[in-house]
Structure formats: C-alpha cells, structure tokens
Amino acid sequence: MAMSLSDVPVGFEAKIISVPDDDVGSRLLSMGFVPGNSVKVISCAPLGDPRVYMVMGKMVTLRNDEAKRILVSVENGMEPLSNVTDGIWRVVHLVGGRNFREKLRSMGIDIGSTVKIVSKGVVETNRGVFRIGLGMARRIFLRRDDA
Amino acid sequence: MKFLLLFEWLTAFSLFLLMIKGETMLAFCVLIFSFIYLFGLLESRKDPQRIRAHAMVGGIMFFVVAALTFLNDLARLELKFNLSRALLILLGVIGLIQARAVRKHFK
Amino acid sequence: MTIRVALCGNPNVGKTSLFNALTGMRQYVANWPGVTVEVKEGVRSWRGHQLIITDLPGTYSLLATSLDEKIARDFLLYKTPDVVVVIADALSMEQGLYLLLEILELEARAILVVNAIDEARQKGLVIDRQELSKHLKVPVVLTSALTGEGIQDLLDCIVSTASTEQKRVLFNFSDKTEKMIQQLAALIKAQVGEAASRWFAIKYLEGDPHVVERLSQLVLKSVAKPGNLKSQIARERYDHIQLIVKESIMAISKELSMSEAIDHVLTHKFIGIPIFLALMYLAFNFAFETVQPLSDFLEGTFSHLAELTKARLGEGMVTSMIADGILGGVGAVLAFVPNIFALFFLLGIMEDSGYLPRAAFVMDRVMYSLKLSGRSFMSFLLGFGCSVPAVLSTRGIPDVRERIVSVLSVPFVSCSARLPVYLLIASIFFSRNQGVVVFSIYVLSMFAAMISSLVLNRTLFKGQKGIFVLELPRYRLPSFRNLALYTWLRGKHFLVKAGTIIFISSLVLWALMYFPDPNDVTRSFAAQIGKAVSLVLRPLKFDWRASTALFFGVAAKEIIVSTFGMLFNTQGETLTEQLSQLFDPVTAYSFIVFVMAYIPCFATLATIKSELGTKYAVISVIYSFSMAYVLALAVRMIGGIFA
CATH class of the missing domain: 3.40.50.300 (P-loop containing nucleotide triphosphate hydrolases)
Known part of the structure; x- marks a missing residue:
C-alpha cells in the first residue's frame, strides 16, 4: 500500500509509485525520481528536515514538504501500522528514540513481537488492546506474519 | 583505535580548559571538534568503519584549526610558543597523520 | 574555422x-x-x-x-x-x-x-x-x-x-508513446511549420510550461492533453538508460564509502550543526582577522602617500583632490581586497571539497521558516563582518528568488563598520549599560534581516515557491589550480565591477565636501544636502548635523564618527559634550537603530549593482531607507511612551 516518502525510515528502500503533477514533479522526474525506481533513505539532517535520498546512484536531498508528495511503497511487504486494517503482523522496525520505544514496550509492542490488528489504529497485543494515534502508527513498521 | 581517540579527546578537552580564559571563541571550536572524537568513542564497537570515520574527520578538523591559528599568529607577527599552542599544533599534526592513515580503509 | x-x-x-x-x-x-x-x-x-x-x-x-x-x-x-x-x-x-x-x-x-x-x-x-x-x-x-x-x-x-553531417539519432519510445508523439508532431508541423516539431511534441506531452503556452492556440487537445505522458516519458527514457548502463559498466562494490564516512560525522545528529558553526567561525576569523594586517597595511600606505603628497605639493585644490579624493578612493577599494580574496579562497575550498551543500543541508530547517534555504545562512553570518563579501557570497545560490531576497536582506545584519558609531553614541548616552545597548542593536539587526526576508518573500515574490533540491556530491580534495582560478576570477570581478564604482563615488563625495569652501565643512554641498535630508528626517528629530553625518555615512558607516568631529570642529571630550546636547537618549537610540538599518554603504551598493543590476541597487536603497525610517520611528514612539 502507498505511503509518503517522508514517512519511510532512514535506512529503508522504497519503490516510487507517483510524483506530484506539477513543476516540482517534472524536476523530480528528471533527477531520477521516476515511478518504478527504487529510492533509499540515507540519512536525515540534524533537525530532521531535509533528508538525503539515494536515487540512481546519486545522493539528493529533499525537504519533507516535497518528499511528502511522493508516493512510495516500502519493499519486502513492509507496511507502517497506519496503513494496516486487519490481520496478524510482526513488528520489524520502530522509528523513534528511547522514550518512544519504552512507551511501546509497555504496550507489548517491540521489535520481533507479534500483534493483531483489530481495526484501523486498534492493536491487540499480549498486554491488551490499545488504540494508537496516527502520528505514532506511522512510525511503527510491520510485516505480515506468515507463520 | 578507541584508545587513541580517548587520548586525543582528553588532550583536546584539557586544551579547551587551558584556552577558555584567553581565547574563548577558539577554545569553543576546539571543544566542538573534540566532541567528534568523543562521539567516536560512543560509536558501537561492532562498527569499526564509523569509529574510523570519526577519527578521520576529527583529524582533519584539528589540522584545519591548528593551521588557521598558526596563520593567524603569523599574520600578527606574534608567534606564540606556550603550552596551549604546542598542544594545538601537536593535535593538528597527529590529526593529519591519522586522517591519512585511516583514509585507506575507505573505498 | x-x-x-x-x-x-x-x-x-x-x-x-x-x-x-x-x-x-x-x-x-x-x-x-x-x-x-x-x-x-x-x-x-x-x-x-x-x-x-x-x-x-x-x-x-x-x-x-x-x-x-x-x-x-x-x-x-x-x-x-x-x-x-x-x-x-x-x-x-x-x-x-x-x-x-x-x-x-x-x-x-x-x-x-x-x-x-x-x-x-x-x-x-x-x-x-x-x-x-x-x-x-x-x-x-x-x-x-x-x-x-x-x-x-x-x-x-x-x-x-x-565537420560531420548533422544526423538524427533519436531514441524511440514505446510504440504507443511514439504513435502519439508522431501524431502531435505532424499536427504541429502542419499548423506552424516548426522545424523541431518532434521536440515540441515531446515537450508538450511532458507538460513544459513554455511549450504548452506557445502551442496553446493550436488544436492539439484532441490528441493529448499537455503533460499527459509526463512520467511515462521519463520512465521510458530511464528504462532505456538503465539498459545501456548495465551493458557498458562493470559492477560497483558496496561498502561504507569515503563520502558516507565523512557525511556520517559532518551531518551528525548532535554535532553536525556545532561543527558547521565552528567552521564558520574559523572562516570568519580568517577572512576578517588573519588578513586584517594586510588591509591595514594597504590603508596605511595610502594615507601615508596622501600625507606625502600634501607635504610635497602644498595646500590647494589639486593636492586635495589627489590626496583625499584619488588616493583615498584607491585606498578604500584596496582595503577590501585581502578580505575578499581570503573569503573567496575559503568559499572555494568549501565548494570544491563538497562541504558547502552539506552546510546548506544541515542548516536548511532553520532557514526554511524564513522561506530561504540553508545556503543563505552563511551569507547572513558573513554579514556580521562586512556586507560586501556577504553579498558576494550569495553567488551560487541556485534559486534566483532566494538570491535576491538574501542580497536585499543581508545589509541589515550589522557589519563591523557600524560598531564605532554604536560605541560612540552608547558611551555618551548610555554609559551605564553600554554593553546591553550595543548587544541589543546586534540582536535587532538580526531580527531586521529575518523580518526583511519574510516581508520580501510575501510581497515581491508572492506565491512563488522554489523547490529545494540539493545534490550531495562526493567529497574530494580541492585542487590548487582550480582554487587559484576560482579566487582570482571572482576577486577580479569584484575589483573591476564594484571597485570602479567605489572609486568614483569616493571622488564625488570628496567634491561634495570640498566645494564651495574647503575651509568650512558646514557650508559644503554635502552639508547642504544634509540640511535637505533633515527635512525628511524631522519626525525622527535628527537635526541637519545628524543628517549630514548620515549622508556621509553612505560612503562608509564608520565615517559618521569622523563627520561629527568635523561638523563640530572638535574632538575628544568636547565632542562628547557637544553631542550630548544634540540628542536626548530616545533620539540617540533611534539614531543608532537608523544607522544599523539605513542605506547600505557605497561599496555594498556597488556590489549589489554588479551582482544583480542597477534595478536592485535602487530597490535596496529605497527599501532599506524605508525600513530604517519605520524602525527608528517605532523606537521614537515606544521611547516616547516611557520617557
């Protein structure tokens, strides 16, 4: 499912689905941000914005305002929690500092743990059922648990 | 590697303390650059490339600050040879050698 | 041939x-x-x-x-x-x-x-x-x-x-795209007979604004809407390219490269910004302190030469013109030379090594709120030293809009030449808290620059939005040859373009001061202009002497201090006494606020003219004057409430 490039965590690769249909988009296309290409998030600036992307062998910086308008899908079937509405998933990546992780751990969400998504934003873990806000849900990455 | 970084950081930090009275701004530059070494120490041991990265960039920075300070003294025709200058130049020279040596580890 | x-x-x-x-x-x-x-x-x-x-x-x-x-x-x-x-x-x-x-x-x-x-x-x-x-x-x-x-x-x-024949080597798109292009091209050719019809057709499909506008009268909508195949065309080109690259290049190894390693430290989460600030301080120190003895030497040599001429030729108009006008003018230009060349040398190193885009990257978030990019942050910082190199350093800001905004806003940042004026006024009127007053002016000058860039973005460039895309090139050791060339070419550009203007304006200024009566400055043309200006400045309660000093200050801000000396025909203690009767404290503060913001000095104006053209130099004069006026008036009114 589609998400914004600005939500893809550092170190991950994503496939571009679409770029905005205006001047900014034309510029992005010519720089290699072409639908179908993959783009890797290399690092982010000390203040979180802009971030560096690797696209077609070049390192290019984009502001989050622009990256927000590029739709991508994360590779290997990974999804942010905000995109998921049901099923059993495994947590593979968390974007955030120690506090964020602590808070999630208290809800039974940690890297490697399995969670059941009841409906959009509602998660059942071994500690109970929790409602998770959109801001946080964007920073939790899941992969469908096949086992 | 980490031992060298620790040694350099201690030297740089004491240099900062030495200079803070006389040349505050320059001392803060030294302090900031010493943090490059410090953060190199905090880097995980499993990632030697990153530790080397800190050693290399820190080395270059100390070389830059030493060279510019030397030029500045030269321009005012007042070469100083006190302890802090000697330490700074020492750090700069070591930094340059270190940067050149570490460089080979990178593609 | x-x-x-x-x-x-x-x-x-x-x-x-x-x-x-x-x-x-x-x-x-x-x-x-x-x-x-x-x-x-x-x-x-x-x-x-x-x-x-x-x-x-x-x-x-x-x-x-x-x-x-x-x-x-x-x-x-x-x-x-x-x-x-x-x-x-x-x-x-x-x-x-x-x-x-x-x-x-x-x-x-x-x-x-x-x-x-x-x-x-x-x-x-x-x-x-x-x-x-x-x-x-x-x-x-x-x-x-x-x-x-x-x-x-x-x-x-x-x-x-x-000498070879012009040949058509065209890349063939997929059948479907190609069919559309050819249909369009045929239409374009039939209706306007444009030679590069295929090119126009492709650009039309890519949604190029100029081409779409140019072809707007033609009936093309039946075939395709403009910009219809924008990403399709890009996709097909890149597919083709990837195929070629695959065939002609042998594998790359993947390890932490040199550039990634350096980037890891220089754009580090915690120390990235401090490193940038420390490097800027060092650069600042080099450009304004280290080479200062050279500037002083050049200035000293010329004032010495001027005195020698006076001694040799005796008093007279020609002597005064040579000594005060020409030699003074040349000296004023040359005094800039060491700073400018040192600055360009350092900028060259930063640009060549690849650090400059990183600096812009690291600082971008700070400047983004002002609708600028990280690249202009450095120009603002340099403004604390001297506006001339600060304006010059905006060269290389890729976005024209941003460059103009930076050039017009940078002069508000208080340069070192304005400091003597602050010190003089502060020591007379605010002797108890001199430091606070001077510091407040510096803070105010930063705010003025920020407000100015916001205002300009909201008015002059309303609705225009630039996209900030930077490429981070690999780091490399700057080559000395390139560096020397870079420094020389840019330095020369400054000397030729701005230098002549600075020289001529200092000659003109000399004439305004010398005529009609060389012995009485208060009767000179300059003083008369000052009197005229004081009519405009009356709401600020600046009298004709303050106005004349301000008028002279356009040549170089530090001249304001010596002009006061000439106008009162005294120096030292008596000057202090005379000045203390000229203003009340509120007026004194609004005076230094005015000095902080008003018209950039000739050297800066000359630089703006050579960088952006006469139009923007004129805009800068009007704009900064009104800004200074508003600020000083605000100080007057706020001060009036308390006093």
Missing part, C-alpha cells in the same frame, strides 16, 4: 573544472542581459580551429521549470551551437544520459563526456567506451578534469564532430 561549443551537464559533475581545463585563463563571465545566472565563455585554439566554448548552467533536464534550465535550453534551441558536449559523472551516469537523450531530440551534434574517470577507476569501475558509443550513437570521450586525462582527445573529438 570557428567552432561554437556548448558544455551541458548536471550540476556537480565537474563541468566547471572541465571548462577550466579546456580554456585555462582565457575565459570571462559572459554578460547576458537580464540574467543573474553566471554563464561563462572561453576561447581555445586547437589544430588551426578556433573553439568558442560556452559553459551553460548545470541542469537535469531541458524542461524550462527553472531559470537555469531555461537559459541552457534557449541557448541550445535558438543559438544552435556546432557541437554540444554533454558531461556525465562516471560514478552515476544515469542523470547525465537522461540529459543527453533530451539534447539529442534537438538533433544536435553531441559528444558524451564521461568525467571523473580516475575516481571511477579507483573504485574498480570499468566503463566500456565502445559499448556506450554503440548504444547512444554519439562519440564518447572518457576524461578526468582533475588529472587532465582525455582533454586532448575531447578537443580532437570536438573538431572532428563539428
């Missing part, structure tokens, strides 16, 4: 160093009307041919979405150079090849140059020249601008290509 050559390529592929390698010192900044983007031209004779080489701005495509792209495209489209040299980076050729495919649509005689071949070889990358040439159907030359490898091959290739 004269061969006109255009150099095209993405930014940061080493275009400028290749241009330097091709032309050496025989180059100049082309003066293109209405263009603020720097375009350089150079001449080279080679095997009996005269090559005129134009270095076009770095672009990613020929879609005219930015000024750079438009300049490059118009040049290729309307001035049709004999040979177009497209430069691609050996380590990431894709974007360069994309540009090449676009240029080939123009049916130009193109050569592909794969630059930085030495670096590619170091990384174990093998580029198959024949294979590339076979697929692209254009000659390919491998070069390294750094080592000079392949430059002669390139020159030979230019000469031999120029």
Whole structure:
C-alpha cells in the first residue's frame, strides 16, 4: 500500500509509485525520481528536515514538504501500522528514540513481537488492546506474519 | 583505535580548559571538534568503519584549526610558543597523520 | 574555422573544472542581459580551429521549470551551437544520459563526456567506451578534469564532430508513446511549420510550461492533453538508460564509502550543526582577522602617500583632490581586497571539497521558516563582518528568488563598520549599560534581516515557491589550480565591477565636501544636502548635523564618527559634550537603530549593482531607507511612551 516518502525510515528502500503533477514533479522526474525506481533513505539532517535520498546512484536531498508528495511503497511487504486494517503482523522496525520505544514496550509492542490488528489504529497485543494515534502508527513498521 | 581517540579527546578537552580564559571563541571550536572524537568513542564497537570515520574527520578538523591559528599568529607577527599552542599544533599534526592513515580503509 | 561549443551537464559533475581545463585563463563571465545566472565563455585554439566554448548552467533536464534550465535550453534551441558536449559523472551516469537523450531530440551534434574517470577507476569501475558509443550513437570521450586525462582527445573529438553531417539519432519510445508523439508532431508541423516539431511534441506531452503556452492556440487537445505522458516519458527514457548502463559498466562494490564516512560525522545528529558553526567561525576569523594586517597595511600606505603628497605639493585644490579624493578612493577599494580574496579562497575550498551543500543541508530547517534555504545562512553570518563579501557570497545560490531576497536582506545584519558609531553614541548616552545597548542593536539587526526576508518573500515574490533540491556530491580534495582560478576570477570581478564604482563615488563625495569652501565643512554641498535630508528626517528629530553625518555615512558607516568631529570642529571630550546636547537618549537610540538599518554603504551598493543590476541597487536603497525610517520611528514612539 502507498505511503509518503517522508514517512519511510532512514535506512529503508522504497519503490516510487507517483510524483506530484506539477513543476516540482517534472524536476523530480528528471533527477531520477521516476515511478518504478527504487529510492533509499540515507540519512536525515540534524533537525530532521531535509533528508538525503539515494536515487540512481546519486545522493539528493529533499525537504519533507516535497518528499511528502511522493508516493512510495516500502519493499519486502513492509507496511507502517497506519496503513494496516486487519490481520496478524510482526513488528520489524520502530522509528523513534528511547522514550518512544519504552512507551511501546509497555504496550507489548517491540521489535520481533507479534500483534493483531483489530481495526484501523486498534492493536491487540499480549498486554491488551490499545488504540494508537496516527502520528505514532506511522512510525511503527510491520510485516505480515506468515507463520 | 578507541584508545587513541580517548587520548586525543582528553588532550583536546584539557586544551579547551587551558584556552577558555584567553581565547574563548577558539577554545569553543576546539571543544566542538573534540566532541567528534568523543562521539567516536560512543560509536558501537561492532562498527569499526564509523569509529574510523570519526577519527578521520576529527583529524582533519584539528589540522584545519591548528593551521588557521598558526596563520593567524603569523599574520600578527606574534608567534606564540606556550603550552596551549604546542598542544594545538601537536593535535593538528597527529590529526593529519591519522586522517591519512585511516583514509585507506575507505573505498 | 570557428567552432561554437556548448558544455551541458548536471550540476556537480565537474563541468566547471572541465571548462577550466579546456580554456585555462582565457575565459570571462559572459554578460547576458537580464540574467543573474553566471554563464561563462572561453576561447581555445586547437589544430588551426578556433573553439568558442560556452559553459551553460548545470541542469537535469531541458524542461524550462527553472531559470537555469531555461537559459541552457534557449541557448541550445535558438543559438544552435556546432557541437554540444554533454558531461556525465562516471560514478552515476544515469542523470547525465537522461540529459543527453533530451539534447539529442534537438538533433544536435553531441559528444558524451564521461568525467571523473580516475575516481571511477579507483573504485574498480570499468566503463566500456565502445559499448556506450554503440548504444547512444554519439562519440564518447572518457576524461578526468582533475588529472587532465582525455582533454586532448575531447578537443580532437570536438573538431572532428563539428565537420560531420548533422544526423538524427533519436531514441524511440514505446510504440504507443511514439504513435502519439508522431501524431502531435505532424499536427504541429502542419499548423506552424516548426522545424523541431518532434521536440515540441515531446515537450508538450511532458507538460513544459513554455511549450504548452506557445502551442496553446493550436488544436492539439484532441490528441493529448499537455503533460499527459509526463512520467511515462521519463520512465521510458530511464528504462532505456538503465539498459545501456548495465551493458557498458562493470559492477560497483558496496561498502561504507569515503563520502558516507565523512557525511556520517559532518551531518551528525548532535554535532553536525556545532561543527558547521565552528567552521564558520574559523572562516570568519580568517577572512576578517588573519588578513586584517594586510588591509591595514594597504590603508596605511595610502594615507601615508596622501600625507606625502600634501607635504610635497602644498595646500590647494589639486593636492586635495589627489590626496583625499584619488588616493583615498584607491585606498578604500584596496582595503577590501585581502578580505575578499581570503573569503573567496575559503568559499572555494568549501565548494570544491563538497562541504558547502552539506552546510546548506544541515542548516536548511532553520532557514526554511524564513522561506530561504540553508545556503543563505552563511551569507547572513558573513554579514556580521562586512556586507560586501556577504553579498558576494550569495553567488551560487541556485534559486534566483532566494538570491535576491538574501542580497536585499543581508545589509541589515550589522557589519563591523557600524560598531564605532554604536560605541560612540552608547558611551555618551548610555554609559551605564553600554554593553546591553550595543548587544541589543546586534540582536535587532538580526531580527531586521529575518523580518526583511519574510516581508520580501510575501510581497515581491508572492506565491512563488522554489523547490529545494540539493545534490550531495562526493567529497574530494580541492585542487590548487582550480582554487587559484576560482579566487582570482571572482576577486577580479569584484575589483573591476564594484571597485570602479567605489572609486568614483569616493571622488564625488570628496567634491561634495570640498566645494564651495574647503575651509568650512558646514557650508559644503554635502552639508547642504544634509540640511535637505533633515527635512525628511524631522519626525525622527535628527537635526541637519545628524543628517549630514548620515549622508556621509553612505560612503562608509564608520565615517559618521569622523563627520561629527568635523561638523563640530572638535574632538575628544568636547565632542562628547557637544553631542550630548544634540540628542536626548530616545533620539540617540533611534539614531543608532537608523544607522544599523539605513542605506547600505557605497561599496555594498556597488556590489549589489554588479551582482544583480542597477534595478536592485535602487530597490535596496529605497527599501532599506524605508525600513530604517519605520524602525527608528517605532523606537521614537515606544521611547516616547516611557520617557
């Protein structure tokens, strides 16, 4: 499912689905941000914005305002929690500092743990059922648990 | 590697303390650059490339600050040879050698 | 035979160093009307041919979405150079090849140059020249601008290509796209008889604003809407390119590269910004402190010369003109030279090594709230030293809008020449808390610069939104040759363009002071102008003496102090006493606020004129004067409440 490039965590690769249909988009296309290409998030600036992307062998910086308008899908079937509405998933990546992780751990969400998504934003873990806000849900990455 | 970084950081930090009275701004530059070494120490041991990265960039920075300070003294025709200058130049020279040596580890 | 050559390529592929390698010192900044983007031209004779080489701005495509792209495209489209040299980076050729495919649509005689071949070889990358040439159907030359490898091959290739027949080497899109292009092209040809109809058709489908506008009268909507195939076309071109690259380049190894390692530290989460600030301080210190003795020496020499002339020739108009006017003027220009050259030298190092885009990247978030990018932060910082180099350092800001905003706002940042005025006034009226007053002015000056850039963005450039895309090139050791050339060319540009204006204006100022009565400054033309100006400044309660001092201050802000000395015909203690009767504390504070913000000095204005043209110099005068007026008036009114 589609998400914004600005939500893809550092170190991950994503496939571009679409770029905005205006001047900014034309510029992005010519720089290699072409639908179908993959783009890797290399690092982010000390203040979180802009971030560096690797696209077609070049390192290019984009502001989050622009990256927000590029739709991508994360590779290997990974999804942010905000995109998921049901099923059993495994947590593979968390974007955030120690506090964020602590808070999630208290809800039974940690890297490697399995969670059941009841409906959009509602998660059942071994500690109970929790409602998770959109801001946080964007920073939790899941992969469908096949086992 | 980490031992060298620790040694350099201690030297740089004491240099900062030495200079803070006389040349505050320059001392803060030294302090900031010493943090490059410090953060190199905090880097995980499993990632030697990153530790080397800190050693290399820190080395270059100390070389830059030493060279510019030397030029500045030269321009005012007042070469100083006190302890802090000697330490700074020492750090700069070591930094340059270190940067050149570490460089080979990178593609 | 004269061969006109255009150099095209993405930014940061080493275009400028290749241009330097091709032309050496025989180059100049082309003066293109209405263009603020720097375009350089150079001449080279080679095997009996005269090559005129134009270095076009770095672009990613020929879609005219930015000024750079438009300049490059118009040049290729309307001035049709004999040979177009497209430069691609050996380590990431894709974007360069994309540009090449676009240029080939123009049916130009193109050569592909794969630059930085030495670096590619170091990384174990093998580029198959024949294979590339076979697929692209254009000659390919491998070069390294750094080592000079392949430059002669390139020159030979230019000469031999120029004499070949113009041939059509077009990239064929997929059947569906191709059909649409041909349909459109036929329509365009039938209705306007445009020669490059295929090119227009493609650009139309890509949604190029200029082409769409130009073709707006034609009936094309039945075939396709403008911009219909924007991403389709890009996709097909890149698919083709990836195929070529796969065939002609042998694998890259993947380890933490040198650049990634350096980036890890220099854009570090915690120490990235402190490192930038420390480096800026060092640069600042070098440009304004280290070379200061040289400036002082030059200034001293000239005032010494002036005294010598006076002693030799005795008093008189000619003597005064030579000593105070000409020698003073030359001295004023030369005093800038060490700072400017030192600054350009450091900027050159930062640009060449690849740190400059990182600095912009690190600081971007801070400036984004002011609708500027991280690149202009440095110019504002330099403004604390002197506005002239600060304005000069805006060169290289890729976005024209941002550059103009920065140039107009930078003079508000309080430069070191204004400090003597603050100190004089503060010591007289605020002797108890001098430090606080001076510091408050500095803080105020930063706010003024920020407010100014916000205001300009909201008014002058309302609704325009620039996209901030930076490429982070690989770090490399700056080559001394390039550095020297960079410093010399930019320094020379300043000396010639701004230097003459500074020189002439100091002569004019001398005349205004000298006539009609050299012995009584209070009767001079300058004082009369001051009296006229004081009518405007009356609401601020500045009398004619303050106004005259301000008028002289336009020459250089520190002159305000000496002008007071001349006007009261005294110095030291008595001057202090006289001045203390001139103002009340509120007026005194509004006076220094006014000095902080009002008209930039001649040197700065001359620089603005040489960088952006007369129009913006005039705008700067009016704009800063009104800003100063408003600020000083605000101080008056707020002070009036409390006093």
